[in-house]
Amino acid sequence: MVKIGLLIISHGSRSDTWVQLVDEAVTAAGLPEDVPVFSSFLEIVEGRLIQDGIDALEAQGVTDIVVIPLFVSSGSTHIDEISYALGVIPAPQLPTDMGLFRVKARIHFGQPIDDDPDIAQLLADKIAPLSVQPDRELVLLVGHGSVENGFHERWKQGLEQLAARMKALGGFAEADVAMLLPDQARARMAYWQERRPELDVIVSPLFLSEGYFTNEVIPERLEGFAYRYNGASLLPHPLISRWIERQFAVLAASYSHADKR
Numbered sequence: 001m002v003k004i005g006l007l008i009i010s011h012g013s014r015s016d017t018w019v020q021l022v023d024e025a026v027t028a029a030g031l032p033e034d035v036p037v038f039s040s041f042l043e044i045v046e047g048r049l050i051q052d053g054i055d056a057l058e059a060q061g062v063t064d065i066v067v068i069p070l071f072v073s074s075g076s077t078h079i080d081e082i083s084y085a086l087g088v089i090p091a092p093q094l095p096t097d098m099g100l101f102r103v104k105a106r107i108h109f110g111q112p113i114d115d116d117p118d119i120a121q122l123l124a125d126k127i128a129p130l131s132v133q134p135d136r137e138l139v140l141l142v143g144h145g146s147v148e149n150g151f152h153e154r155w156k157q158g159l160e161q162l163a164a165r166m167k168a169l170g171g172f173a174e175a176d177v178a179m180l181l182p183d184q185a186r187a188r189m190a191y192w193q194e195r196r197p198e199l200d201v202i203v204s205p206l207f208l209s210e211g212y213f214t215n216e217v218i219p220e221r222l223e224g225f226a227y228r229y230n231g232a233s234l235l236p237h238p239l240i241s242r243w244i245e246r247q248f249a250v251l252a253a254s255y256s257h258a259d260k261r
Contacts, residue, residue, distance in 0.1 A: 072113045
């Protein structure tokens with residue numbers, strides 16, 4: 001007998017608020033009542049790690065685990081190592097200390113956020129209070145990024161596609177992206193300051209929760225430049241819950257279809 005469970009994986013933090021925001025988003029998702037759900041974390045959160053989630057779901061008789069990686073980019077090296085540790089891919093692209101998880105259930109692995117249209121709308125909502133005259137404004141979308149070959153390119157693609165969606169949604173004159181790794185923020189600001197000095201810059205951070213990167217790193221990297229910024233992260237927002245709902249529905253439907261063949 002097949003029984004589907006849902007395992008949500010996010011990074012983890014020492015901040016209780018960070019964990020609470022993730023839990024609230026998961027709780028608010030409209031998921032089937034008969035589906036066991038476990039929200040797990042890559043590190044730090046004791047009793048809520050990935051293996052804890054696998055064990056808890058299997059203890060409830062789950063035979064098939066739908067895994068939703070609550071990360072902003074498929075360019076995250078964590079997606080690579082988690083996929084390997086769950087047996088989704090035969091080997092990681094980069095060396096990792098993460099060993100294989102103990103798992104008996106079949107794994108159905110989802111996708112991170114990347115350029116999801118709901119998240120573009122979410123980001124547009126977050127910066128809306130900063131916008132006065134969109135046709136005279138530039139949106140700079142800033143993400144963590146990666147210097148690793150392949151991962152860097154996936155980060156870039158997702159950021160650029162999200163920024164293009166935000167530009168269309170908000171009617172902005174321009175949209176651009178920058179990663180913190182490698183450090184691109186100052187160079188992109190300087191580029192636009194020279195090319196389109198008449199545009200007001202709105203900086204939009206692409207981070208799941210507010211913290212060190214949104215509160216300290218981005219302002220430090222952009223010191224000396226004029227821009228509007230509220231540091232608003234993806235959470236809290238109901239569209240994260242909707243993203244989880246859609247991810248689960250797609251994966252569960254895909255599995256059900258394959259099971260009937």
